[in-house]
Amino acid sequence: MSDIDKKDQRICKKCLLRDFDEAAYEEQIRRFIEKLSPGDRVSHEEYEKRLLVCQSCESLVTGTCMKCGCYVELRAAGKNSRCPAKKW
């Protein structure tokens, strides 16, 4: 795929995660977090701390929390978001 083709490639809201390549998925997460207003977003340190907890949690499966069904990299970014197991 050429650079032009990649640039023009859009993320389809109806696509499954398996249809995304890894870079596109990370880009989607980054864009979502950037759209949160600073007041609604946790600090970078808090975000990383939360993800560290998720990474050692038995409920994490392929980026998804099996307790709530959320993608933890999205959920962990929100200031008002809580871990359903009260781990953060």
Ligand code: SF4
């Ligand atoms: S949000 Fe809570 S329950 Fe879900 S994977 Fe993270 S630490 Fe585990």
